[in-house]
Every structure is written in structure tokens, then in C-alpha cells.
Amino acid sequence: MTNPRPARPEDAAALRDLVRAAYAPWVAIIGREPAPMADDYVARIGSGQAWLVEEDGVLQAALILEDTPTGLLIDNVAVAQGAQGKGLGRALLAFAEAEARRRGQGRVWLYTHEKMERNLALYLRLGFIETGREEQAGFLRVFMEKRLDRRGG
Template sequence: MQDQFEIRPARPQDVDAIQSCATEAFQQYVAAIGKKPAPMVADFAALIDAGHVYVAVQSPDRSLDQPPGNLLGYIVFFRSDTVVELENIAVRPSATGRGVGKALIQFCEDSARQGGAQAVALYTNAKMVENLAIYPHLGYQEIARRREDGFDRVFFKKTL
């Protein structure tokens, strides 16, 4: 299904769409967590300027009931020593189930391999139970649980 969208580096003009995507994807967790999850308050302009954000956008020649160029999801990742840190990923609810999230994670892993990284590390909130099931299915192993920045986080790592 990836042929229906493309992944490209985020541009400054994508900030509003990325923020909107984060809000749509994470709003459901505010009540359970007791505050906005970290992705909802991220400084996407700075992350884009640093070259850490990539977006999945609707391909111009296919239809996902979205106009061409429409942002379907995004991923934030960066290199830290021999590990790539997958900081944040979100898919618009209207685009879930279409392989967007999986393709973004695969893009991150492929970029990590190409850059010579040995692993990809990530964390999720303990209240985001769907993620706790998804990441092991994608080959990530839980390595720690701890409270950090006021959030109960579960840490995962995948050796490449």
C-alpha cells in the first residue's frame, strides 16, 4: 500500500499539518495520561529545522480519499551515537490501517541501517496500550520502564 503515499523530509510549511496530525492522533490519551502527551507539545519547527522530521503524504496519482500532498502521518528520529532514537510517530486517524505507520517505521530503520546505526530505540507511554502490542510485533524488545518528564514510559529497542 505504500505506493499510495510517499515519504519525504518535512518542510517548514508542514508545521501546522504535523501539529494537527499529532493532536488528532494523541488527543484520545489526554484523559488517561492526565495531560497532553509529549508529541502534542513538541516544537516541530525546531525539529524540522534540525532535519529530524519526515512526513508521509498522499501521492498525486492515487486516492486514499485524501487530496494529493495531504499529510497522512509523520515520524521524528535522529542519530545518537550508534543508535537512532525514534522520538515520535503519528498517523492521522483517517489514514490508519493503510500501512502508513509501518512504512514510516521501516523508513526510520532503513535510514538507520544506511547510516551505520546498530539499533533503533524508542519509548511510548505506558497508557498507550496499543503501542505496547505493536512494537514487539515489529521486532522491538522492551528494555525498561520508568517515570520520565512526568510520564510513565516504556522503552523499546530493535537491533539492526
């Protein structure tokens, strides 16, 4: 995987389009557009929260990271339809863990819709544990975390 790079203002439209396409299959499953489809990517880029992976100048994946008082929030991992199944999502999650350590955070956390079972299974395989479930803004969210040590576990 090409190392993620911080997104630049001129990337906003391509980032939005990638996320909308990546999450489109979930609309029928959860009954509405997932929250990342309506996010403000201009603001995310302006806040330094957006990271992109490109291959030969083509956007392949995106990651949104948000510092919180309780750890680094992995707010969004999106992989282009044609790039799925190649390990980019896993690589971005590993990058998020390394970034959390670099920032002095001892925990990464995320949430996903309870009907996104494939994602839940992946997070569990990667060492995340479920910490709770809650309805927020009409979404049935599953909260998960992974505690980090300083070495990489």
C-alpha cells in the same frame, strides 16, 4: 505508501496539527497531553528530524527521527485519524530501520507511555524488545529497542 519526504519549514503548522489530532485520544487514557503534542516542530524540521507522508497533497503521517550516540531514536510516529489502520505506522517504522542502517546505526529505539498498550503490542510484534521502564517528566515511559543487522533484520 508514498515514500516519506523530509518536512519543509512551511509544513510546521500542518505537522503540529496532525500530531495533536493523532494523539488526542490518548489524553483521557494517560491523563494529560502526550509529549509529542507540545513538541517544537519548527525546530524538528530545522534539524532535519521530521519526515512526512502525503497522499494527494493531504498530510497522512509523520515521523520524527533523532540520531543519538546509542542508535536512531524513533521519537514520534503519528498517523492521521482517517489514515489509521492502513499500515502507515508499520511502514514508517520500517523506513526508520532502513534510515538507521543508511546512517550506520545498528539499533533503533523508542519509548512510549506504559498506558499506550496498543502501541506496545505493535512494537513487540514488529520485533522490538522492552529494555526498561522509567518515569520522566511525569510520564511513565517504556523503553524499547530493535537491533539491526546490515541486511534488514
